[in-house]
Amino acid sequence: DDDQVHLVRQLSGVSPRLGVIWIGTVPRGAAEFFDAIFSMNRGRIEVSTHVQLGAAVAAEPETSRATIEAEADFLALIPAFANVHNDTLRLMAFTAQRRRFAPGDTLIREGEKSVEVYVILDGNVEVSLGSERRIVATLGSGAFLGEVAAIARLPHTATVTATQGVTALSFSRDVFLDLTQRDHGLSRALLRNMASRVASLATEISAAQERRS
Numbered sequence: 001d002d003d004q005v006h007l008v009r010q011l012s013g014v015s016p017r018l019g020v021i022w023i024g025t026v027p028r029g030a031a032e033f034f035d036a037i038f039s040m041n042r043g044r045i046e047v048s049t050h051v052q053l054g055a056a057v058a059a060e061p062e063t064s065r066a067t068i069e070a071e072a073d074f075l076a077l078i079p080a081f082a083n084v085h086n087d088t089l090r091l092m093a094f095t096a097q098r099r100r101f102a103p104g105d106t107l108i109r110e111g112e113k114s115v116e117v118y119v120i121l122d123g124n125v126e127v128s129l130g131s132e133r134r135i136v137a138t139l140g141s142g143a144f145l146g147e148v149a150a151i152a153r154l155p156h157t158a159t160v161t162a163t164q165g166v167t168a169l170s171f172s173r174d175v176f177l178d179l180t181q182r183d184h185g186l187s188r189a190l191l192r193n194m195a196s197r198v199a200s201l202a203t204e205i206s207a208a209q210e211r212r213s
Contacts, residue, residue, distance in 0.1 A: 068093045078142040083185035096169035101162040108160040115173040118145040123166030
């Protein structure tokens with residue numbers, strides 16, 4: 001390990017612009033030289049910084065094949081995913097990152113761009129508009145969030161805030177797009193969900209115009 005640590009130190013000192021990919025176990029005492037550390041944890045790819053590495057190693061893994069199957073079964077119960085193939089749902093559960101949000105945490109912020117799509121497993125969130133944070137919807141388990149902005153690469157049109165402890169599955173934009181290309185049922189579900197969002201937005205705009213008149 002001492003030799004490996006010395007090697008990493010030497011490489012990091014060659015040039016600040018030099019990129020190094022280290023394949024294998026990170027030597028003890030060398031984690032600080034890596035910007036990110038990728039590890040496979042029971043079928044899930046996890047990303048941590050050197051600060052998080054110690055805690056990640058010490059923590060008991062949450063994910064397992066049973067967890068992935070349970071999450072796939074949960075996704076199958078969501079109406080938007082009714083026609084999505086079971087294999088795709090398992091792949092979604094496999095590739096997703098489980099995220100937890102405390103009450104008051106912001107999942108999505110209006111005006112900002114994002115590359116993540118969320119499916120809420122449990123807990124509730126509020127959807128609000130404008131600087132006055134006018135609440136337009138309350139969503140719970142099974143809600144599908146952020147897909148329009150992530151896929152269209154546009155700023156979010158609303159802010160989404162956890163009103164209680166929330167657990168959600170998070171998908172990166174690229175992974176989610178790849179999944180929609182693999183399964184036409186998922187791509188159709190996405191289109192239906194986007195159409196519903198557009199209709200809701202049109203209703204909200206119409207109501208706002210009536211209030212002003």
